[in-house]
Amino acid sequence: MAEPVFTPVNLLTGFLGSGKTTLLQRLLADPALADTAVLINELGEVGLDHHLLQRVDEAMVILPSGCVCCTIRGDLAAAMRDLLSRRTQGVVPPFRRVVIESTGLADPFPVLSTVQADPVLRHHFRLGNVITTVDALNAAAQLDRHPESVRQLAVADRLVLTKTDLADDNAVRAALRAIARLNPSARLWRAAEGPLDAEALLAHDLFATAARAEAARRLFADELAGVEPHARGAGRGVAAFAVVFDGPVDWRRFGLWLTMLLNRHGARVLRVKGILNVAGEQAPVALHGVQHLVYPPVHMAAWPDADRRSRLVFIVDGLDRAAIERSMRAFLGTGQARQAA
Amino acid sequence: MCALCGVLGGAGHWTDQVHRPGLYAAAADPAERRRGRALRVAAARHVLAHYRLGLADWQGSAFVLSTATGKSEIVDDLGHLWPAAERLLGRPCDPLDPDLLERLEARTGESHG
Numbered sequence: 522m523a524e525p526v527f528t529p530v531n532l533l534t535g536f537l538g539s540g541k542t543t544l545l546q547r548l549l550a551d552p553a554l555a556d557t558a559v560l561i562n563e564l565g566e567v568g569l570d571h572h573l574l575q576r577v578d579e580a581m582v583i584l585p586s587g588c589v590c591c592t593i594r595g596d597l598a599a600a601m602r603d604l605l606s607r608r609t610q611g612v613v614p615p616f617r618r619v620v621i622e623s624t625g626l627a628d629p630f631p632v633l634s635t636v637q638a639d640p641v642l643r644h645h646f647r648l649g650n651v652i653t654t655v656d657a658l659n660a661a662a663q664l665d666r667h668p669e670s671v672r673q674l675a676v677a678d679r680l681v682l683t684k685t686d687l688a689d690d691n692a693v694r695a696a697l698r699a700i701a702r703l704n705p706s707a708r709l710w711r712a713a714e715g716p717l718d719a720e721a722l723l724a725h726d727l728f729a730t731a732a733r734a735e736a737a738r739r740l741f742a743d744e745l746a747g748v749e750p751h752a753r754g755a756g757r758g759v760a761a762f763a764v765v766f767d768g769p770v771d772w773r774r775f776g777l778w779l780t781m782l783l784n785r786h787g788a789r790v791l792r793v794k795g796i797l798n799v800a801g802e803q804a805p806v807a808l809h810g811v812q813h814l815v816y817p818p819v820h821m822a823a824w825p826d827a828d829r830r831s832r833l834v835f836i837v838d839g840l841d842r843a844a845i846e847r848s849m850r851a852f853l854g855t856g857q858a859r860q861a862a
Numbered sequence: 863m864c865a866l867c868g869v870l871g872g873a874g875h876w877t878d879q880v881h882r883p884g885l886y887a888a889a890a891d892p893a894e895r896r897r898g899r900a901l902r903v904a905a906a907r908h909v910l911a912h913y914r915l916g917l918a919d920w921q922g923s924a925f926v927l928s929t930a931t932g933k934s935e936i937v938d939d940l941g942h943l944w945p946a947a948e949r950l951l952g953r954p955c956d957p958l959d960p961d962l963l964e965r966l967e968a969r970t971g972e973s974h975g
Contacts, residue, residue, distance in 0.1 A: 731884055773902045776877035776940055777909060781957040784944035799886075806886045815876040820886035844958045851966040852909070852957065 527647040530619045530636050531723050535654030536663050536670040537625030540683035544654055544712060545622055551719035558616035560600055597621070597632060598639045605645055618723065619646065628669050629676050630812045637814055648816055649726045653677035654712075657688040660696035664703070671759055674700065675791035675836045676811050677707045679722050686713040705761050706794070706834050727794075727807050731821040758839035759791065764846055766831045769800035770853060778852035779815065782845070787813035789840050795833035796821070808833070875939035896922060906943065908969065912962050913951055917943075 796805040807819040879887040889895040928934035
């Protein structure tokens with residue numbers, strides 16, 4: 522029997538007016554993304570141009586519900602099931618990727634949990650990179666005033682800084698400082714200052730690169746570098762930090778610990794991502810979680826580098842890093858977790 | 863139903879995935895899987911003892927969580943364990959609670975000399 526194929530789903534998020542639709546227009550113009558279906562909220566600030574609409578029209582569903590998280594879930598699940606059904610029937614072209622552009626006012630979590638938890642969708646789709654647009658002109662003020670914009674930034678695997686051609690140096694620096702504090706591990710592009718690599722933005726994700734050692738090495742070099750210098754939390758209580766532990770980890774104890782942590786504090790664990798040296802395994806396990814949701818862990822083909830330590834990057838809101846590390850150490854039972862330098 | 867372990871709809875929780883290319887599942891071999899479940903129960907009991915809760919495997923397909931007074935609940939996987947524990951206790955189970963951590967650290971000290 523053929524192995525099931527899981528269609529990757531990318532979430533494109535970012536605050537109102539931060540350039541999501543403009544970015545989507547650019548990405549969809551790339552021939553590499555010709556087989557992409559797009560789901561888009563009705564609240565889009567910039568209409569996709571007519572030519573592009575024609576191209577994706579068959580595979581596009583407008584979500585009527587706007588920005589309310591609790592209603593978008595049902596609509597999104599229904600829209601995706603409909604898309605799947607139309608692909609199976611041959612009514613729409615056989616798309617190989619889905620991009621969901623969420624409304625700028627939404628916490629991205631319900632979209633991710635819908636894709637992963639829906640009993641039909643989870644057998645046909647898998648979550649890919651989350652791309653967040655950050656408006657260089659207004660980021661600092663938006664992040665101060667709107668908690669959902671902080672969540673959008675923290676959840677990102679890829680960040681696209683927009684409007685750097687319109688913002689002055691001070692505003693750009695303020696935006697970059699906010700990014701360094703809230704999500705230092707996501708790879709960053711500047712939309713106005715050169716070409717965008719659509720493949721790298723959308724397609725180079727944990728699952729897709731796990732079987733290719735060199736691609737995985739690059740991915741984790743991005744993810745794990747740069748966290749330590751910015752590891753102190755500041756302001757609003759959102760902090761990014763890395764936890765490194767020597768020696769193999771007992772998978773069952775780790776699972777027990779993380780499920781207990783996410784059950785009680787999931788809403789404040791904005792993101793956890795990294796690789797684990799699991800006891801008894803030759804190759805590492807890549808882990809990725811967003812709030813209460815943990816993606817299916819990926820068994821990598823090989824270690825991405827010579828370092829055999831487990832490394833996890835947390836982005837938390839109002840949780841104490843020392844308490845998390847102590848708790849992990851106590852659950853793993855070996856006193857092996859230690860803070861990154 | 864999973865043909866390996868007989869779990870109804872058991873393709874769910876990330877700690878207990880069925881095998882799929884590229885993903886991590888703890889064990890494909892049925893005997894190894896049963897052993898893994900036993901170890902998981904033992905690890906969970908270690909923590910649940912702090913709350914005077916017990917856990918037992920239920921026919922290799924679920925777990926039975928019970929209080930010292932006999933109240934019990936069946937849970938499918940670790941994703942359901944902690945909400946069920948909190949329901950039975952009527953209070954939160956916090957892995958950052960210093961009292962819990964002291965207890966776990968003391969036990970680690972005993973077992974590791």
